[in-house]
Amino acid sequence: MRVATKAIISGVHDTKVGALPESTCMSLHAxxxxxxxxxxxxxxxxxxxxLTAYSFTxxxxxxxxxxxxxxxxxxxxxxxxxxxxxxxxxMVAHAVALVKAGMCRHVLCLTGxxxxxxxxxxxxxxxxxVGHQQYERPYGMSVASGxxxxxxxxxxxFGMTHxxxxxxxxxxxxxxxxxxxxxxxxxxxxxxxxxSRMIASPLRMLDCCLxxxxxxxxxxxxxxxxxxxxxTAIEILGVGEGHTHEHxxxxxxxxxxxxxESAAAALxxxxxSAGDVDSAHVYDCFTSxxxxxxxxxxxxxxxxxxxxxLAGEFAIDGRFPVNTNGGLMSYxxxxxAGGMFxxxxxxxxLRHECGDRQVRNSSVALAHTLGGIFSxxxxxxxxxx
Amino acid sequence: MxxxxxxxxxxxxxxQDSRLYWEAANRGTLLxxxxxxxxxxxxxxxxxxxxxxxxxxxxxxxxxLGSVAxxxxxxxxxxxxxxxxxxxVVALVDVDEGFRFMTNIVNxxxxxxxxxxxxxxxxxxxxxSEQMLPKMEPL
Numbered sequence: 001m002r003v004a005t006k007a008i009i010s011g012v013h014d015t016k017v018g019a020l021p022e023s024t025c026m027s028l029h030a031x032x033x034x035x036x037x038x039x040x041x042x043x044x045x046x047x048x049x050x051l052t053a054y055s056f057t058x059x060x061x062x063x064x065x066x067x068x069x070x071x072x073x074x075x076x077x078x079x080x081x082x083x084x085x086x087x088x089x090x091m092v093a094h095a096v097a098l099v100k101a102g103m104c105r106h107v108l109c110l111t112g113x114x115x116x117x118x119x120x121x122x123x124x125x126x127x128x129x130v131g132h133q134q135y136e137r138p139y140g141m142s143v144a145s146g147x148x149x150x151x152x153x154x155x156x157x158f159g160m161t162h163x164x165x166x167x168x169x170x171x172x173x174x175x176x177x178x179x180x181x182x183x184x185x186x187x188x189x190x191x192x193x194x195x196s197r198m199i200a201s202p203l204r205m206l207d208c209c210l211x212x213x214x215x216x217x218x219x220x221x222x223x224x225x226x227x228x229x230x231x232t233a234i235e236i237l238g239v240g241e242g243h244t245h246e247h248x249x250x251x252x253x254x255x256x257x258x259x260x261e262s263a264a265a266a267l268x269x270x271x272x273s274a275g276d277v278d279s280a281h282v283y284d285c286f287t288s289x290x291x292x293x294x295x296x297x298x299x300x301x302x303x304x305x306x307x308x309x310l311a312g313e314f315a316i317d318g319r320f321p322v323n324t325n326g327g328l329m330s331y332x333x334x335x336x337a338g339g340m341f342x343x344x345x346x347x348x349x350l351r352h353e354c355g356d357r358q359v360r361n362s363s364v365a366l367a368h369t370l371g372g373i374f375s376x377x378x379x380x381x382x383x384x385x
Numbered sequence: 386m387x388x389x390x391x392x393x394x395x396x397x398x399x400x401q402d403s404r405l406y407w408e409a410a411n412r413g414t415l416l417x418x419x420x421x422x423x424x425x426x427x428x429x430x431x432x433x434x435x436x437x438x439x440x441x442x443x444x445x446x447x448x449x450l451g452s453v454a455x456x457x458x459x460x461x462x463x464x465x466x467x468x469x470x471x472x473x474v475v476a477l478v479d480v481d482e483g484f485r486f487m488t489n490i491v492n493x494x495x496x497x498x499x500x501x502x503x504x505x506x507x508x509x510x511x512x513x514s515e516q517m518l519p520k521m522e523p524l
Contacts (some may be wrong), residue, residue, distance in 0.1 A: 130463060134397035134407075135429050138511060138518055139489050140459060140467040145475045148457035156455075156500045200475070201458040249428065249477055249485045254455055 003102040006223025007095070008233040008385060010106065011040025012344040017214035017332030018183040021117045025058035026070045028112030028215030032337075033071055036217035041230040042106060047219070049104030050075035051091040053111045053336030054082040056126050057118035067110060077104050085283055086371030087111070088216075088339030089378025093239040095220035105222050112215025113335035132247050144208060144286070145200035146248055146373040151288035152202055153254035157302075158295070162202060164306025165287035166193035169206045169329060171314045172284065176326025178316065178357040183212045183332040207287040209328035209338070216340035218347070226385060232351045235385035237272070237364075240265025242377040256296055257374040263297035266366070266379035274298045277381070278362045279349050280320070281342035283370040284327040293368060294322070297379070321359045324349060339369030343380065350384050394466045396514045403430045405444055410517045415447040415506045417482050428484035449506030451480040451521065458495045466512075474498050478521050492522040 013035025015028055029052070037044060050073055052064040060066050064080040067073070077098060081087050088111055095107035119126055131141045154160045170190055176182035188206060196205035226233035242258025242265075245251045267273060280299065284290040291305040299320065300308055308314065314322035325331040325345040328338045346365035348354050367380045399407040406429070409416035419426045422439035433440045456476035462468055474490040476498065490498050491509070504521035511518050 132429075133395070134399070134403055136487050137395040137463075138397050139475055139487055139520075140462055140464075140470065140473060141475050141487060142459065142461070142463035144461070145457045145459050149455040149475065149477055152457055153455040153500065197460070198458075199461045201460075203457075247487075249487050254477070 004099050004222035004224065006385070007099045007236045008221055008223050008226050009218055009236065009347050009382065010221040010225060010229050010233060011036040011042065011219040012217070012347045013039050014181070014216040014341055014344050015112065015214050016181055017212045017334065019116050020114060020213040023114045023117070023213050025055045025113050025118065026067065028114060028213065029067045029110055030071050032112050032215035032217035033108055033110045036108065036219050039231065040219045040221070041228070042219070044072060045074065046106050047073055047108045048075055049077040049095065049098050049107030051095055051107060051109045052080045053087040053091065054080065055113050056335060057114050057122070073108070077107070083376055084371030085285065085339055086369045086376040086378050087336040088343060089367065089369035089380055090241070092218060092220060092236070092343055092380055093241065093378055096236050096239055099220055099222050105225070107220045109218045109220060109340070111217065111335070111337040111340045113337060114213040115334050116211050116213045118213065135249070136247060142200060144203050147286045147289055148200040148203045149248060150254055150292065150374055151286070154288065154292050155202060157255045159303045160288065160291055160306050162194065163190070164291060164309055165207050166190045167306070167309035168284070168287040168290055168314070169193045171309060171312065172323055172327045172329040175316055175324050175357060176330035179325050179331060182326045182330060183210050184326070184330045203286055203288065209285045209333045210330070212332035212334045214332050214334040214337050216337045216344050218340060218343050223385070233385050234347045234350045234382050236380060237383050238266040238269030238381040240269065240379045244375065246372055246375050248373040251374065257292070258377040259293045259368060259370065259379065260296045260298070262377040262379040263366070263368070266381045270381040270383070272364060272381060276364050277366045279324060279346065279359045279365045280322050280368070281324070281346045281365065282322060282368040283339055283342065284323055284329050285333070285370070287329065289370065290322070293370065297368070316357045316359060324354065324357050324359060342367045342369065346382055350382055392464045392466045393513055394511050395464070396511050396516050402432055406430045407516065409446070410508060410519055411515070413508050413517070415449045415480070415519050416444050417447045417484065419443055419445055426483045428486045447480055447482050447506070451478040451504055453490065453498060453500055453502040453504060454479045454485060455500060456490060456498050476521065478504060489520045490522065491520050497523070
């Protein structure tokens with residue numbers, strides 16, 4: 001086995017998203033995985049590394065072993081990573097390390113969950129798992145109220161407004177309308193967001209991401225296979241992580257998070273700066289989350305991302321296209337697959353295969369995943385090789 | 386899933402790390418863990434100091450005063466056992482002894498809660514249990 005100097009993404013796939021009552025957690029894994037293997041022009045036997053995440057609908061002690069068994073994969077390296085929403089990014093980052101260490105040639109990073117239709121009676125149970133058993137859950141904290149605490153602090157400190165957040169929701173819905181598979185395509189207006197039901201102030205229903213069924217997979221391969229691929233190889237130029245806390249009361253700051261470190265590390269490794277990024281694909285579990293991350297990551301000064309959203313800069317033809325598939329807000333959000341959708345879209349933008357939603361002159365993209373309440377971050381910088 | 390199904394309120398399950406904290410709450414005291422090596426306080430109770438990793442830790446009562454670092458008024462609860470409380474305030478409070486914790490701000494109009502607001506501790510029994518839970522109310 002050769003040590004690789006470069007790691008590339010050789011194949012990507014995402015399944016249909018939305019309500020897929022015929023799906024199971026494993027059938028989504030199989031569809032996503034086989035789709036990515038076909039996209040890379042590989043055979044099942046070429047996959048020598050498998051990285052998986054976790055499932056709410058079908059919890060497993062050994063999800064990676066279950067997925068390999070279900071599909072018929074025979075990986076030499078097999079591991080599952082369970083770090084909430086940041087997991088997809090971490091899987092790609094670890095796949096890069098496996099390939100560069102010479103331990104694997106083709107690592108399949110595989111996610112999927114039927115969260116919308118598969119939870120049934122377990123919904124209450126799953127929601128009750130959010131937050132610290134002793135120090136958060138007794139106070140009635142929800143995921144939304146956790147992110148709302150950060151949003152409220154950010155509004156107070158840097159002047160983020162309801163208008164700024166609404167503009168994010170409207171723009172991402174418009175982008176989703178250009179994706180053939182998006183979960184939610186019906187256009188929404190600023191008034192729709194402003195008039196939607198308050199969930200946890202300052203967050204309203206249309207400030208919150210979707211819950212979807214769906215799966216996504218990415219294959220990270222040794223760079224020397226690039227010339228044999230049927231599609232343009234996308235090089236992984238840099239990866240970075242940022243970890244500051246798990247529970248929000250332990251965060252060192254309520255307005256500045258580990259995405260600052262993760263983006264700086266990834267861009268630094270790539271030898272690039274924020275200004276070199278042609279499109280960003282950032283974990284948008286709430287409208288506020290996206291604005292806060294873009295500022296912490298250095299794409300905008302504090303207080304400026306909201307104005308940029310209002311000015312339409314995040315649109316596909318805007319000054320700085322963000323979440324061109326519609327993001328978790330409108331494309332889909334299926335557990336760990338939510339973050340993987342962002343990686344898949346970044347790759348498609350760099351391959352120039354996005355059709356109506358193609359960003360002009362796309363040569364560098366950044367994907368970013370986030371777990372917990374701004375707790376764990378992973379940034380991945382990719383480019384056309 | 387039935388909307389009317391009642392879920393029990395989540396009750397903190399005290400363990401060997403947190404037993405003193407929850408027992409103190411039942412006596413009406415917000416207990417703080419302070420490191421005898423570096424002198425810093427920490428929330429929550431642990432077997433070591435997360436600042437300096439010393440295991441030489443002591444406890445002391447907090448004066449129970451603090452400031453609202455952030456808050457959210459919840460209109461859609463994570464479990465329907467919280468529905469009778471709607472709308473309720475989830476907050477992060479910076480306690481004067483130098484730690485931040487999550488709590489509810491009670492005994493006030495939720496719309497009056499604001500960042501920087503001074504608050505003091507009170508203890509409310511969790512319905513269906515004997516456990517007292519530290520909460521905050523405006524000064």
